[in-house]
Amino acid sequence: MNRASSSEFELIARYLSRPAAPERSDVVVGNGDDCAVLMPSPGHQLAISVDTSVVDVHFPQDAPPAAIGHRALAVALSDLAAMGAKARWCCMALTLPAADAEWLAAFAEGFRELADRSGCELIGGDVTRGPLTIGVTVHGELPAGTALRRSGAREGDLIAVTGYPGRAAAGLERWQRGEQDSDHPLLEAYLRPEPRLAAGEALRGLASSAIDVSDGLLADLGHVLAASGVGARIDVEALPLATPLRAILELDDVRERVLNGGDDYELLVTLSAADLAEAQRRLAPLHLPLTPIGRVVAGEGIEGVAPRYLAHRGWDHFPEIVS
Amino acid sequence: MNRASSSEFELIARYLSRPAAPERSDVVVGNGDDCAVLMPSPGHQLAISVDTSVVDVHFPQDAPPAAIGHRALAVALSDLAAMGAKARWCCMALTLPAADAEWLAAFAEGFRELADRSGCELIGGDVTRGPLTIGVTVHGELPAGTALRRSGAREGDLIAVTGYPGRAAAGLERWQRGEQDSDHPLLEAYLRPEPRLAAGEALRGLASSAIDVSDGLLADLGHVLAASGVGARIDVEALPLATPLRAILELDDVRERVLNGGDDYELLVTLSAADLAEAQRRLAPLHLPLTPIGRVVAGEGIEGVAPRYLAHRGWDHFPEIVS
Numbered sequence: 001m002n003r004a005s006s007s008e009f010e011l012i013a014r015y016l017s018r019p020a021a022p023e024r025s026d027v028v029v030g031n032g033d034d035c036a037v038l039m040p041s042p043g044h045q046l047a048i049s050v051d052t053s054v055v056d057v058h059f060p061q062d063a064p065p066a067a068i069g070h071r072a073l074a075v076a077l078s079d080l081a082a083m084g085a086k087a088r089w090c091c092m093a094l095t096l097p098a099a100d101a102e103w104l105a106a107f108a109e110g111f112r113e114l115a116d117r118s119g120c121e122l123i124g125g126d127v128t129r130g131p132l133t134i135g136v137t138v139h140g141e142l143p144a145g146t147a148l149r150r151s152g153a154r155e156g157d158l159i160a161v162t163g164y165p166g167r168a169a170a171g172l173e174r175w176q177r178g179e180q181d182s183d184h185p186l187l188e189a190y191l192r193p194e195p196r197l198a199a200g201e202a203l204r205g206l207a208s209s210a211i212d213v214s215d216g217l218l219a220d221l222g223h224v225l226a227a228s229g230v231g232a233r234i235d236v237e238a239l240p241l242a243t244p245l246r247a248i249l250e251l252d253d254v255r256e257r258v259l260n261g262g263d264d265y266e267l268l269v270t271l272s273a274a275d276l277a278e279a280q281r282r283l284a285p286l287h288l289p290l291t292p293i294g295r296v297v298a299g300e301g302i303e304g305v306a307p308r309y310l311a312h313r314g315w316d317h318f319p320e321i322v323s
Numbered sequence: 324m325n326r327a328s329s330s331e332f333e334l335i336a337r338y339l340s341r342p343a344a345p346e347r348s349d350v351v352v353g354n355g356d357d358c359a360v361l362m363p364s365p366g367h368q369l370a371i372s373v374d375t376s377v378v379d380v381h382f383p384q385d386a387p388p389a390a391i392g393h394r395a396l397a398v399a400l401s402d403l404a405a406m407g408a409k410a411r412w413c414c415m416a417l418t419l420p421a422a423d424a425e426w427l428a429a430f431a432e433g434f435r436e437l438a439d440r441s442g443c444e445l446i447g448g449d450v451t452r453g454p455l456t457i458g459v460t461v462h463g464e465l466p467a468g469t470a471l472r473r474s475g476a477r478e479g480d481l482i483a484v485t486g487y488p489g490r491a492a493a494g495l496e497r498w499q500r501g502e503q504d505s506d507h508p509l510l511e512a513y514l515r516p517e518p519r520l521a522a523g524e525a526l527r528g529l530a531s532s533a534i535d536v537s538d539g540l541l542a543d544l545g546h547v548l549a550a551s552g553v554g555a556r557i558d559v560e561a562l563p564l565a566t567p568l569r570a571i572l573e574l575d576d577v578r579e580r581v582l583n584g585g586d587d588y589e590l591l592v593t594l595s596a597a598d599l600a601e602a603q604r605r606l607a608p609l610h611l612p613l614t615p616i617g618r619v620v621a622g623e624g625i626e627g628v629a630p631r632y633l634a635h636r637g638w639d640h641f642p643e644i645v646s
Contacts, residue, residue, distance in 0.1 A: 028368055029470060032550065034405035034534060035370040035463070037470045040363040045351055047358040050414040050460060054451045082357035091373040093416065093458040128377045130454055135416040137373060137460040140358070147352060147360045211357060227355065 024121055026088070036123035038089055044141040049079035055132035060175060064182050065103045067191035069110030072134035074195045075214065077118055078265040081200035082212040084148040085140030087118045092125035093135035118197055148203065148210035153228035153270040157208050157296040159221065160276065162199050162267045162288050164242035165213050166254065169261025185244045193265040199290075200267060202282040207269040216260040218302060218310075220268055225300065228270075234259075234294040234304040256309050270296055347444055349411070359446035361412055367464040372402035378455035383498060387505050388426045390514035392433030395457035397516045398537065400441055401588040404523035405535040407471040408463030410441045415448035416458035441520055471526065471533035471592070476551035480531050480593040480619040482544065483602070485522050485611050487565035488536050489577065492584025508567045516588040522613075523590060525605040530592040539583040541625060541633075543591055551593075554622040557582075559632060563614040579632050593619055 021027075029037035040046065053072040055061045063071075073090065080087050092111070096104075115122055120138065153159075171190030174180075182191055196212070203210065209228060211220045218234075225232055236255055245254045269290075271279055280290050294304065344350075352360035363369065376395040378384045386394075396413065403410050415434070419427075438445055443461065476482075494513030497503075505514055519535070526533065532551060534543045541557075548555055559578055568577045592613075594602055603613050617627065 029406075029472065033470075033473050034402040035372040035408065035470075037406065037465075038369040038371065039467065040367075040369055042365065044363075046361040046363055046369075048361065048412070048414060048447060048462070049358040050416050050448055050458075052416045052418065052449050052451045052458070054418065054453050057451060057453070079357040083352075083360065085358065089371070091371060091460055093373050093375045093460075095375065095377065095456060124371060125373055126375050128375045128380060128456075130377050130380070130456060133418060133451075133453060133456065135373075135375070135458040137414055137416075139371070142360075144362065147356075147358075149352065150356050 021121065027121055027123060030123060036089070038123065041141050043144055045144050045147065047080055047083045047085035047140040047142060047147065048137065049076055050135065050137045051076040051079065052133060052135045061132070062180075063191060065106040066110030067182065068134070069107040069112075070114050070192050072136050073111050073114050073120070074193045074265060076136040076138040077114070077120065077195035077197060078193070078212040078214065080138055080140035081196045082148065082210050082267060083140070083142065084146060084200045084204035084207075084210065085142040086201055087120035087138060087140050087197055089123045089139040090115060090120050091123060091137045094125060094127045095130040095133040096127065097130065097132060118195070142204065146204045148200065148207050148269070150209055150211055150224050150227035152209040153224050153230050153296045154208055155230055155296055155298050156273075157270040158273050158276055158292045159232055159234070159268070159270055159294040159296060160279070160290050160292045161213070161217065161240065161269075162196055162283065162290055163264070164240050164245075165217055165264040165266045166245055166257035166261045167242050168193060168263035169257045170245055170249070172263065190263055193263060195265055196267045196288070198286050199283055199288055202286070203267070203269055203271075203279060206275045206279045206282070207271045210267055210269045213264055213266045213268050214262050216262045217268060218259050218305065219262070221302065224268070224270065225302070228296075231297045231299040232294055232302045233297050234302055236305060236309060238291065238293045240289060240291040240293075252308055259305065259309050344444065350444055350446060353446060359412070361446065364464050366467055368467050368470065370403055370406045370408035370463040370465060370470065371460065372399055373458065373460045374399040374402065375456060375458045384455070386514060388429040389433030390505065391457070392430040392435075393437050393515050395459050396434050396437050396443070397518045397588060399459040399461040400437070400443065400518035400520060401516070401535040401537065403461055403463035404519045405471065405533050405590060406463070406465065407469060407523045407527035407530075407533065408465040409524055410443035410461060410463050410520055412446045412462040413438060413443050414446060414460045417448060417450045418453040418456040419450065420453065420455060441518070465527065469527045471523065471530050473532055473534055473547050473550035475532040476547050476553050476593040476619045477531055478553055478619055478621050479596075481596050481599055481615045482555055482557070482591070482593055482617040482619060483599065483613050483615045484536070484540065484563065484589055484591050485519055485606065485613055486587070486589045487563050487568070488540055488587040488589045489568055489580035489584045490565050491516060491586035492580045493568055493572070495586065513586055516586060518588055519590045519611070521609050522606055522611055525609070526590070526592055526594075526602060529598045529602050529605070530594045533590055533592045536587055536589045536591050537585050539585045540591060541582050541628065542585070544625065547591070547593065548623065548625070551619075554620045555617055555625050556620050557617040557625060557627040559628060561614065561616050563612060563616075575631055582628065582632050
């Protein structure tokens with residue numbers, strides 16, 4: 001039983017704690033007491049998710065610290081986006097091997113920048129010593145009864161995806177090959193995924209189901225199909241193809257990345273064909289395309305995907321109680 | 324970058340996930356979606372705290388797994404108790420070196436038993452591979468404006484403590500000496516601390532400040548004094564002395580453990596002398612004594628504690644953003 005002296009960890013508290021933003025009247029008690037105390041919005045439900053990012057499991061040890069901070073929060077916020085919830089508060093449980101002031105400042109800046117931009121106030125956390133691990137619990141709110149569930153896909157619905165998935169997988173491949181130009185658009189997609197919070201909120205009331213693409217488009221579609229008791233037919237020719245992917249890969253290899261690459265954190269939704277135009281209209285101000293890529297069908301499983309597109313399945317994540 | 328195959332972790336999800344209890348109408352979406360969705364109580368505020376328990380830092384690696392599960396949740400719930408909040412929901416971020424079915428079953432049982440008894444529904448979490456670490460985020464509720472703060476102690480208030488602190492510290496000493504009879508009352512106090520949730524709720528509206536004793540009575544009193552801008556005079560002769568401590572230690576050594584031992588998770592409160600009898604009456608059904616041990620005074624620091632009682636200061640915990 002040994003506990004490090006507090007002195008070497010004090011700088012962490014300094015980097016991560018600060019008074020709540022004065023305009024946040026929902027933060028009744030911020031840092032410095034036994035708990036944070038928060039005022040929920042009347043008529044709203046809470047959406048909560050926890051995500052742990054472990055060095056060398058979820059991100060490379062030598063990734064830029066600002067990207068590690070950004071990404072640890074982004075993957076958690078993405079779960080709020082997939083429910084259609086508005087981000088409100090987050091807690092961080094940080095485990096660190098040592099306290100390196102420069103690393104921490106950059107890490108905190110990456111986390112903070114995304115938190116501030118997302119309206120997600122850091123309201124608590126703790127710091128312990130050990131291998132680099134970042135546990136983030138995010139809290140969002142949504143009007144009661146409007147959560148986007150995985151279980152709502154219905155036969156005949158369109159299947160649609162936001163943005164251009166597959167870029168993060170190709171970016172990680174670059175990193176692993178040693179091409180670590182971290183502002184390359186593909187690497188950027190892996191290191192600094194953008195949680196689709198505004199898109200999730202915009203699709204409330206239109207999408208019949210939603211999930212964020214973390215394991216891979218096909219793998220995550222599988223979760224929706226299982227929860228909804230339906231199958232799907234995918235139109236491979238309709239997949240959105242990112243320009244930087246088409247620039248470096250053959251068409252079949254691009255499609256394989258789109259279908260199997262995880263870590264982009266785009267939203268995969270189902271919706272009635274009659275609602276597609278309205279959904280696209282709502283996402284237009286976000287400059288985020290919503291591309292129909294198939295249909296929900298009766299039965300189970302996924303049709304229309306040739307075996308050559310299944311070469312690399314998405315990572316088999318650890319199971320999550322709430323993923 | 325390597326991720327373990329999911330198969331070996333499936334049993335964890337089995338142990339930790341289960342449908343929400345049917346009587347919990349506040350759990351709108353439980354396991355199996357991107358987020359848990361919860362219905363807060365109208366007119367209430369949320370209290371949130373996160374605590375990470377790391378093997379060999381916060382508990383011995385060879386502690387009984389049921390005790391590790393209990394303790395990881397208890398230390399987090401204790402923060403809710405110290406705010407006067409009612410426990411509602413918790414999330415667990417579990418990092419495990421390997422999946423041992425027997426260990427996990429006992430761990431989950433220890434966690435579950437306390438969660439069920441506290442009305443704290445496990446609504447989410449994730450599992451990753453690494454050194455044994457248990458991150459718990461707890462969510463409680465309290466009527467708006469009633470939180471027990473650290474900053475409310477006023478000159479003239481009594482200082483009082485629940486139960487018999489010091490037992491856990493002596494229990495840990497036993498464990499470290501190899502006397503690992505885990506149902507010994509002192510060891511029980513260390514391995515299975517009881518969060519004082521009912522006491523915290525009962526003291527709402529009476530206590531002027533509250534904190535849970537995790538670092539040690541004097542250390543935690545110091546946090547209250549600093550937050551309130553006051554000092555304290557302690558009456559060492561008034562300290563509550565646990566029978567099993569008096570049975571094995573000289574009087575001065577007992578007092579030293581009471582004043583400096585952490586990990587009992589008793590509540591330390593301040594309150595008007597006129598309210599003491601009512602506070603004790605409210606705790607009587609809990610069979611929990613509330614012992615006045617000093618007074619809040621003007622100034623700063625703690626008077627009345629002779630140097631011989633300061634031999635072992637409480638552990639110097641890592642600083643916590645919200646502890």
